[in-house]
Amino acid sequence: MNITRENIDELNAVVKVEIAKEDYNPKVEKVLKDYRKTANIPGFRKGHVPMSLVKKQYGKAVLVDEVNKLLQESLNKYLTEEKLDVLGNPLPKEQENFDWDQENYAFEFELGLAPKFEVSLQAKDAITHYQIVADDAMIDNQLKTIQKQYGxxxxxxxxxxxxxxxxxxxxxxxxxxxxxxxxxxxxxxxxxxxxxxxxxxxxxxxxxxxxxxxxxxxxxxxxxxxxxxxxxxxxxxxxxxxxxxxxxLAELDQELFDKLFGKDNVKSVTELKERIKADAEKQFEQQSDQQLLNDVTEALIENTKFELPQAFLEKWIRFNGENELSEEQAKEEYEKSEKGIRFQLIEGKLIQDNSLQVTFDEIKDFTKDRIKAQMAQFGQLNPEDKELDDIAARVLGNQEEVRKLSEQLMNQKILDFYKEKANLTPKKVTYENFVKEVYQ
Incomplete structure (x- = not known):
């Protein structure tokens, strides 16, 4: 077997895979021998069918199947060993008059190569990092709502x-x-x-x-x-x-404080307002973080310049969906997904260059923290370690849950990395002003 690559340019290449008879024939012969043992052909006892008849009936199908298996395995191994960062999947080039009756075969594949580029989080224009605060008016409104609710x-x-x-x-x-x-x-x-x-x-x-x-x-x-x-x-x-x-309205007294937060955890209106403020700002932090992710993403896409193998990607989109698309449809789909492709490459490079990996122990600790938070909502404030470990083990026994938790943890690592490394300008705003600036 021989595999060669021709680089068309920095973003496109063609890989040629040459397969000789000696590469596939042993596997073909073995499969046909196994077929002979189990073949059920009228007029012959099982295991005594002539090999010539087995080859005539099954030979071409087995040959095609084994060559395709060998082709796929060899191509994947080559891409891995050569450390080629490809976009999409290799696309087989059409070959006119391809003949399966010959003994040696040659296949060609088009590759779309990921571009080389550098990523900087130090954008010229600083990105606003909103810190949403609960002002007195919001706290007073929440206080009144509580009094109405318990009145x-x-x-x-x-x-x-x-x-x-x-x-x-x-x-x-x-x-x-x-x-x-x-x-x-x-x-x-x-x-x-x-x-x-x-x-x-x-x-x-x-x-x-x-x-x-x-x-x-x-x-x-x-x-x-x-x-x-x-x-x-x-x-x-x-x-x-x-x-x-x-x-x-309910009286702002110790009886109400205990109903809201447990006995003696809050002992005055001042402490109640502080608790309302802290709880509100903790919820606002999620919106602030999401906006920061959105803004950093847009800035990275805007400021990180590189070319993509557009023609290859449009062709790949055209032929690799559930249904084949027209050239015009594929072009439209590419235009819709281009920003997403760019950011996947940018984010992947940030993760690789800065070793932002997620370990299983981190996923386990992350899961246990989530479980503790959920248990606290139902009044279980101090669960035993064994109970946490048992619940976490059940959760992590589900591969889909592991995948989701891994993504959540990675997103948190990326967010923390942005907060540490990106060119940010902190800005304290009320929730009302945040909505005006961001959504209006």
Whole structure:
């Protein structure tokens, strides 16, 4: 067997694999002998079929199969030994008038080679690393939400601003009849609000659906109408009041603190606000990290310049999907995936150059930390090591779970690496300002 390579340019090459009869014939003969032992051909006892007949019936199929196996094994071994970093898979070149009746064969494959390039995380323009903080307004709102959640409702006969209403919306022509509960805080506009303030249990209010609620989607819930209809609904409805309740806020006392965080873990309103702030900012950190990953990814793609074997990749996309694509379809698919291909190469080089590997022990520790966090949510704060090891062993016995955990851990390593090495400018922002800057 002889394998040679011709480099067309830095990104494209052709590999030629020459296979002689002596390379494949021993395997072909062995398979045919095994066939002879088990072949069931009328007129012959099993194991006594003439070899000439076995070859005539099975020889060509066995030959093709064994040559293809040898070809694939040899090509893979060659790529590994030569340390060729290829994109996609080798593409066989078409050969006109190929003849399986000859004894020696030659096959050619097109290769798309990964480009050589350098990656720098020290971009000229620094990347903003958002640090989202919970401001006083957010903390006070969360505090009020907690007080409402743990407060109580007190029945009333006459309504004031801020009260809760329960009643039935009706419009016979539109087929509307639905019971709903909402606060005056959901009502939009002073004119609508004035109809509710001073109303009494048993009263029936006549209302316009257009601009009735601050959030138009409330119409879907309170009137039970479809999404598209709710946006354009402009009809008159009646609302018969069956209940009016005042929501009394829970006292900010030790009883409430213990309900929220366990006995004596929080002992004052100041400590409660600090806990709310810490919990909120921990959740915000996930969004900040994701945005940092997005921004660093975009910067790396933008600033790391290299060519790709586009013609090869378009051809590979065309012939390696479930269905063969046209040239135009393959070109479109390449354009959609080009950025992803570029980043895979960039990220792979960063991982290789900086030895960002994941070991099994790291995956095991990562898994145990996840398990401890989940157990803590159910009040199990100090699980025994043996219990953790047993649960982790069951989790890691599933290869799909190992793959997912490995990816998560690698993503965390890459994120930590970016935070340490990339050209970042920290910026503290409220969540509201973060949303404005990033999404608007």
């Amino acid at each position: 109580k409702l007190v029945a009333k006969q006459e309504a004031e601003e801020g009260d809760m209403f329960t009643g039935t919306f009706k419009n016979e022509a539109e087929g509307i009849e639905n019971s709903a509960t909402f606060s005056t805080e959901a009502i939009k506009g002073k004119r609508n609000l004035s109809k509710f303030v001073g109303a009494k249990v048993g009263d029936t209010l006549t209302l316009k659906t257009k601009s009735l609620f601050e959030n138009e989607h409330d119409l879907m819930q309170h009137l039970k109408v479809e999404h598209d209809k709710a946006h354009d609904l402009d009809v008159e409805v009646t609302f018969e009041i069956s209940e009016i309740n005042k929501q009394e």
